[in-house]
């Protein structure tokens with residue numbers, strides 16, 4: 017993307033991102049009162065678009081914020097923003113807040129207040145070859161977030177602090193724990209490979225139901241047994257492989273946790289196969305319409 021400020025979409029209008037403005041009275045700014053999605057575009061096609069949009073709709077419904085666009089409207093916005101760039105590997109960011117009103121009141125504003133809708137694209141941060149060859153370092157931290165992590169809320173302060181703490185301790189992802197069990201990464205789903213099985217925690221209020229999580233589980237079908245269950249930090253430390261998965265980073269191997277090697281301390285054969293399967297899958301579906309699942 018040559019232009020660092022491509023076209024964005026704000027409340028029904030397309031305009032240069034550098035010119036986009038919202039009010040400082042917006043409840044997204046004052047209270048982090050909103051929800052968001054990050055949709056990856058691979059080979060020019062939004063990946064798992066329907067799942068992202070359904071999760072967006074669900075997050076907004078849980079927050080009791082009206083969705084300003086139907087599913088097809090968000091697809092059109094996404095396709096328009098992608099088409100306005102020359103890139104084929106992108107991240108599309110979608111956000112809706114409860115809108116703005118004069119004053120500052122925790123209670124919901126009157127129904128006449130319109131939600132604020134915003135969308136922009138940015139280049140996909142491709143993982144460096146060295147990262148794929150060596151894997152990344154995870155750092156375990158106590159999960160200090162709220163009790164509704166299943167909602168993709170823009171209130172990300174705990175995630176921000178946890179990710180920074182992991183970075184400060186030499187890691188690239190915070191692996192979050194509650195009462196000795198692993199929940200998820202600060203912005204990713206966690207998988208372990210143990211006894212030849214792929215294990216990931218169940219979707220409940222303590223984790224975000226990940227779109228990449230589901231893609232990985234589907235790609236494992238007929239090849240790798242999958243167990244959806246909680247697992248402990250000790251289970252993770254003694255696993256043969258640990259992975260993280262997210263729309264923004266794909267599926268990546270975690271080769272050390274808290275400075276100690278996982279398995280051989282190099283990306284495992286199972287991850288390598290999953291990574292290759294994901295790339296093949298993205299190639300195979302590249303020409304499908306955006307809303308066909310997968």
Ligand SMILES: Cc1ncc(COP(=O)(O)O)c(C=O)c1O
Pocket residue numbers: 054200201202203204205223224225226227228229261262263264
């Ligand atoms: C807290 C958290 N968990 C999991 C994920 C992975 O979700 P997805 O695969 O849909 O990106 C994310 C993505 O940003 C996240 O922020």
